Amino acid sequence: MQADFTLDLRGESCPYPVIYTLDALKDMQKGQILHVVTDCPGSFRNVPEEAVSAGYKLAKDPEKAGQEYLFYIEA
Amino acid sequence: MKSLYNRMFGQYWNPVMALVLAGIFSAAYFGLTGTVWAVTGEFTRLGGHVVEFLGGDVSGWAYFDLVHLEGSTFARSDGWIVWGMLIGALITVLLANNFKIRTAKQKRRYVQGLIGGTIAGFGARLAMGCNLAAFFTGVPQFSFHSWIFIVATGVGTFAGVKVAKTKWWKGKPKLMKGGPAPVAKREKRIVQPYVGSLIGLLYAGLIVWFFATGKPVLGIAAIFGAIFGILIERGQICFTSAFRDLWLTGRTLMAKAIVIAMAVSSVLTIIIIANYGMTPITQVASIGTFVGGFLFGLGIVLASSCETGMMYRLMEGQVLYLFVFAGNLIGVTLLAYSWDHLGVYNLLVAGGEKLNLITAMGPGWAIIATLTMLAACYLFIDLYSKHKRGTLILPKGEKKIAS
Numbered sequence: 428m429q430a431d432f433t434l435d436l437r438g439e440s441c442p443y444p445v446i447y448t449l450d451a452l453k454d455m456q457k458g459q460i461l462h463v464v465t466d467c468p469g470s471f472r473n474v475p476e477e478a479v480s481a482g483y484k485l486a487k488d489p490e491k492a493g494q495e496y497l498f499y500i501e502a
Numbered sequence: 503m504k505s506l507y508n509r510m511f512g513q514y515w516n517p518v519m520a521l522v523l524a525g526i527f528s529a530a531y532f533g534l535t536g537t538v539w540a541v542t543g544e545f546t547r548l549g550g551h552v553v554e555f556l557g558g559d560v561s562g563w564a565y566f567d568l569v570h571l572e573g574s575t576f577a578r579s580d581g582w583i584v585w586g587m588l589i590g591a592l593i594t595v596l597l598a599n600n601f602k603i604r605t606a607k608q609k610r611r612y613v614q615g616l617i618g619g620t621i622a623g624f625g626a627r628l629a630m631g632c633n634l635a636a637f638f639t640g641v642p643q644f645s646f647h648s649w650i651f652i653v654a655t656g657v658g659t660f661a662g663v664k665v666a667k668t669k670w671w672k673g674k675p676k677l678m679k680g681g682p683a684p685v686a687k688r689e690k691r692i693v694q695p696y697v698g699s700l701i702g703l704l705y706a707g708l709i710v711w712f713f714a715t716g717k718p719v720l721g722i723a724a725i726f727g728a729i730f731g732i733l734i735e736r737g738q739i740c741f742t743s744a745f746r747d748l749w750l751t752g753r754t755l756m757a758k759a760i761v762i763a764m765a766v767s768s769v770l771t772i773i774i775i776a777n778y779g780m781t782p783i784t785q786v787a788s789i790g791t792f793v794g795g796f797l798f799g800l801g802i803v804l805a806s807s808c809e810t811g812m813m814y815r816l817m818e819g820q821v822l823y824l825f826v827f828a829g830n831l832i833g834v835t836l837l838a839y840s841w842d843h844l845g846v847y848n849l850l851v852a853g854g855e856k857l858n859l860i861t862a863m864g865p866g867w868a869i870i871a872t873l874t875m876l877a878a879c880y881l882f883i884d885l886y887s888k889h890k891r892g893t894l895i896l897p898k899g900e901k902k903i904a905s
Contacts, residue, residue, distance in 0.1 A: 428682065429680075429681070429682075430680065430681030430682055431679070431680070431681075432677055432678065432679060432680070432681065433677075433678045433679075433680065433681030433682060434675055434676075434677055434678075435675075435676060435678065436675060437604070437607070438604055438605055438606045438607045438608075439606070439607070439608075439611075439675070440604075440606070440611070440806045440807075440815070440820060440822050440823075441740070441742075441743060441806055441807075442666070442743070442746060442747070442750060442806070443672070443673075443675075443806075445747075445750075445751070446667070446672065446750070447675040449751075451675075451677055460681075462681040462682045464682075466602060466604050467604070467820070468514075468600060468738060468815075468818055469738050469740060469743070471514070472514060472738060473743070473747070473753070476753065476755070477751055477753060480751070480752075480753070480891065481751070493599075493602075493689060494599070494600055494601070494602035495602075497682070
């Protein structure tokens with residue numbers, strides 16, 4: 428899937444994946460896609476949850492690739 | 503079989519279920535042993551062992567009398583709760599193929615972990631317990647100090663969020679144009695579950711050995727420790743996030759789960775106490791409880807984890823939590839030192855007293871008061887979340903243009 432912006436947050440622990448994701452989405456245009464990569468297990472649940480409750484859409488279901496998590500979020 | 507494995511280890515468990523189970527098991531552990539699920543008391547003893555190892559003499563430190571620094575950690579039930587939690591969490595991390603050495607890209611995180619861990623360790627022991635003995639297992643023991651601790655931790659975490667949100671603390675990620683990012687290659691052979699099973703078998707052997715050699719208390723502690731470790735890892739139970747996420751974004755999942763689980767645990771515990779005539783574990787409620795709870799709350803947000811969450815995150819391979827663990831040990835040892843040497847006890851704790859709701863108002867009112875307090879917490883969480891969420895959602899179409 429193509430993305431307009433990518434946040435590589437591997438190595439960041441909670442709550443920074445959530446904070447960074449929401450910060451990045453805030454500055455993007457509606458309809459643009461943000462791709463987020465994390466490896467903090469907590470983020471597998473809280474990143475998509477927080478993005479959705481802040482009013483954004485998941486462009487694709489979250490995916491686990493080995494020990495990493497991939498998200499595509501539509502601003 | 504494969505789908506069952508996937509359900510158990512391919513995804514995380516519902517945190518409400520994991521926490522309610524933890525609440526039930528902690529009540530059962532109290533019923534069996536008369537002690538509670540706790541970790542920082544043992545951390546303090548470990549700190550004492552480190553000081554002794556470095557050539558210091560702690561025999562005159564009053565705090566170590568208080569927490570009974572005797573023998574080795576492997577001969578103590580509290581010790582096996584800690585080692586069991588670590589081993590249990592490691593086993594399920596491996597079974598889920600989720601172990602990875604995760605290093606922080608921003609080196610400031612390590613300093614933050616050390617600072618936060620130290621403050622949280624100091625605060626927890628000043629308050630006589632972390633999120634377990636002064637909170638999750640403290641409320642169901644009807645020890646009033648845990649009520650003070652909850653409020654103080656709430657205030658402390660609120661302050662912690664203020665600090666964590668500042669630019670210099672938060673740092674900055676690299677936002678790249680385009681995407682996607684290159685991801686790790688798919689592994690050809692998955693070996694972690696085999697290692698996890700092997701560790702599980704060895705650990706089961708150790709538990710059998712404890713029972714066979716007449717050390718049933720250690721065996722029980724080793725079993726319950728592993729259960730607690732598995733539950734907090736599989737449920738990704740994070741007491742820090744319960745408070746922090748509420749202040750940060752109004753997320754309530756973990757906070758509500760904790761409240762529900764404490765209610766279940768309280769009801770079970772009062773039944774156990776009433777039927778078996780056991781004495782609940784009561785800690786001193788004092789100004790120190792509030793100050794300690796505040797410092798604990800501040801520290802756990804700065805460190806990104808409390809003493810409990812740190813344990814399974816360390817087993818996931820998150821290097822940050824080595825620094826948090828080191829900070830915790832430094833913090834508890836500093837508290838143990840300053841307890842009598844720097845007059846912390848006389849200043850903050852001496853005026854307090856042990857107050858247990860059961861002795862103060864009888865078992866009936868104790869459980870009614872506890873459930874009322876928990877209901878009030880639940881209501882507060884719900885209302886605060888609605889207020890917070892209302893302020894966060896952006897009006898659509900009014901977004902800034904990305905630069």
